[in-house]
Amino acid sequence: MQNSPLSPLILVDGSSYLFRAYHVPYLQALSTASGQPTGAITGVLNMIRSLKKDYPNGNVVVIFDAKGKTFRNDMYPEYKANRPPMPDDLRTQIAPLHEIIAAMGLPLLVIPGVEADDVIGTLAKQATEQGIETVISTGDKDMAQLVTEHVRLINTMTNVEMDVAGVSEKFGVRPDQIIDYLALMGDKVDNIPGVVKCGPKTAVKWLTEHGTLEKVIENADKVKGKIGENLRDALEQLPLSYQLATIKCDVELDQTVAQLQPSSPDKEALVKLYQTFELKRLLAEITGGEPTEEQDRKTDTKVTQPAKSGDIVVTPVEVSETEYDIIYSKESLQKWLSLLEKSERFAFDTETTSVDYMKAELVGLSFACEAGKAAYVPLAHDYADAPEQLELSWVLAQLKPLLESKTVHKIGQNLKYDANVLSHYDINMQGIEFDTMIESYCFNSVATRHNMDALATTYLDYKTVHFEDIAGKGAKQLTFNQIDVEKAGHYAAEDADITLRLHLTLFPALEQLPEQLSVFNDIEMPLLPVLARMEQGGVLIDSDLLDEQSQQLGQRLSELEVEAHNLAGQSFNLGSPKQLQKILFEDLKIPVIKKTPKGAPSTAEEVLQELALDYPLPKVILENRGLSKLKSTYTDKLPLMVSNKSGRLHTSYHQAVTATGRLSSTEPNLQNIPIRSEQGRKIRQAFIAPKDHKIVAIDYSQIELRIMAHLSNDKGLVTAFSEGKDIHRATAAEIFAVELDEVTSDQRRSAKAINFGLIYGMSAFGLAKQLNIGRNQAQDYMDKYFQRYPGVLTYMEETREQAVAQGYVETLFGRRLYLPDINAKNGMRKKAAERAAINAPMQGTAADIIKKAMLAVDEWLLAQNDDRVKMTMQVHDELVFEIHQDIVEETTKKLVELMNDAVELSVPLIAEAGIGDNWDEAH
């Protein structure tokens, strides 16, 4: 709350908002029936309206540029000479807008000879002298020079406030250096000259080094390289640029700040104006009273259909009122604890300082054991004047038995996170029974995203308080420890309460679907702590090796860049597909082979591969692309992501992301580490074993094809696998009607493409493209395949039919994938859904199988209780371990057995192991 006796002055940069609103697409569409455009008017008025709402005590003053030249034109005739004239459909909106603002009773300033900026600067200065706080509402970065302890900026479009620290953070220089900064960079739009090639980076660098423009100029002869020359060339111009960039703060005004007070709105005039310009919402507001906050929210809420999975209707658990406690005393905590103990299950949630589980520190805990009733225990809010809170270690000691109890069941939203955080406080969570995120995922993986806000909306038709609501967003977002305990308490208690209600809503629905319930109970929930352990354990990488590779790649990349520029005859950005398109297809007139989905000529790899046969440049581009990808994604980034707590790399596995049941991995994604190219494999060499240990990688051979054999029960395919044949060779022998040992490598390659294509629900067209053969020939191959393996054809057809009839397909273990597009009118979408329908049972069953294998492995590892073996990664069909060299042989043998026996199919499941000092060697 503002304690200042004087209301803050809110200065609105009307012109800046006018231009921005004019360019907003959905506003551009607005006009009256007679064709008078009103988009910019609407945009600016909405902005003023929301500003008045955000600053109820504020004294709003609106400033516009006047027509005609300003003193800057006298100083520098070319000033803003590049500006196109104002479009007519914008010009016609200015006068009405001024009228409306005047009728609203807001002071409106339009001063000729200067710009709006100068008026704003002048008023802000006067206000400060009189002890009045000022907020400048603008979208213009130049205004940052006006920021002081008493003057802030607010960007009303993004709702981000900027104070002195904010300016430093955003620009990298202090407000008093902004003019210097602007002068150095110049401004293309306003036609202000600056130093050639000096952008924000260089300007900040120089100003950080020397402090002021003056000092930069003094030291100009010390700057090396081309940019140094550019600076010296600009020396004469710079004082002028500085003057042009300086906002004038001593404009002579008729009114003082004190005189700029709102008058009462002229309602009659407003009604008339709103009618003339058909501003219906505003009209309704002054004639029918302002819509309340509640109504605003209602109109924002989408009408949701009852959430369904198949025929199961979900009945939301509702409460008439809520009661959220904040716990400050030992006594009230004890009371809650005894409640939790008695209830056998409770929902709980941790609040922390970070979303990164390796960095997160506990700030508070919340609980709920009855819908509508929850409590928050603040522990580490540390802003100034934070109330006294219970001691963290004492509270955790009280809670430890409950959290580690197997019989007291815990309910949570993404409990893997909470478990990981608590493990850093010596709490090994047990009894993790219900995760609402996973309940939703098992119930219907594609109905919604599975974060709590989405679940509450879908299943409870309830709008939660969002984290951003209490913490703000963007650079100024607070961490949880800085948030007011009362606000935080409501948010956190609501989290626990909503989690409980979601569970009470979703779990009964899940119970009506026995197969999916079993996926939940027997696969996903048991897997959760396994994944937590893998994440927590992390993997070891050799950062020095990666750094070295980065260096080498960097060298090669600059060579390639020079080469490419020479070949193109001009300099361009190799990373920009757009620039490349221009050079390739316009300047060099190379024929377009393929287009991107949006219709631009494609420069994708396969296209360049083909072009590389005839032209030299595409080859260079290809090598450059490949290498820069490796450098930026892997060799540069991975070393930076090593935790300084553990010295290892910790990924996050996501259990509720993919449609098919696979895991996904982020920060970093360990499931797409290169392997195919020579260069790429070097990166795997940096995934190393600790001293005296080996890396063991065990992967399932042809798992999806084996699943296809099992699901289709095709005799030929099952036999081929049972006899342990090379499956692609066997397929080739059948299709091409030759003996096994007569299969050529080309035939095997074709058969392999067919086998993979089948898994992807491919058409003859796709196969033709893949193998670079005619469509008829591809069709011929497929016909032959289905002749030899008729069971596969039947299976594919049945799957498609099942998808159309039921709207979903399922894996061997009953995990369902709903296909909303399967009956789409749009042929493309329907076809895509059909292909997904074919693929999902195979990809999904493979995911189920490796998850079961992980459970078996983890169970065995726990029983061994031997820290010489660790499961570190999962990559869809592969598990990676660290094993002490003394026991590596026998342990590997056991692990292979566990994986082979994870599931019984009608064909053998074969896992193959590799052992080495790094991940590359282990393959």
Place this chain on the structure above:
DNA sequence: TCACAATCATA
């Protein structure tokens, strides 16, 4: 500052 498209890494 943010979201999207294009590209490319994996299974």
Place this chain on the structure above:
DNA sequence: GTATGATTGTGAC
């Protein structure tokens, strides 16, 4: 032709 995630450039906001 299936399923993902990260990076880069680009243009809207």
